[in-house]
Amino acid sequence: MSELGLICKQQGSHAYKQATVERPDIPNYLVREFEVNQPNQIWCSYITYIWVGQRWSYLAVMLDLYARRVVCWAKSAPDADLVVRALDYA
Numbered sequence: 001m002s003e004l005g006l007i008c009k010q011q012g013s014h015a016y017k018q019a020t021v022e023r024p025d026i027p028n029y030l031v032r033e034f035e036v037n038q039p040n041q042i043w044c045s046y047i048t049y050i051w052v053g054q055r056w057s058y059l060a061v062m063l064d065l066y067a068r069r070v071v072c073w074a075k076s077a078p079d080a081d082l083v084v085r086a087l088d089y090a
Helices: 080-089
Strands: 043-052 055-064 069-076
Touching: 043 080, 055 080, 069 080
Parallel strands: none
Antiparallel strands: 043 055, 055 069
């Protein structure tokens, strides 16, 4: 990076809210058993935010747990349509 004159600017740390109780209304179907025998059996999602230009943008990614590869992704504002759109791309 220094050869190209690039620098890295890191954001300050973010204080995340700690969960104090389990959520019995949200079932845990995997129960931390991530071993999969074939592709497209189990997908998991990940949502994060990234700084793009002058604002935050949200990124939803779907991973196939068998292949450990990205199946699809979508970028937008933080709403339910973000995840639905990512699934539509799959």
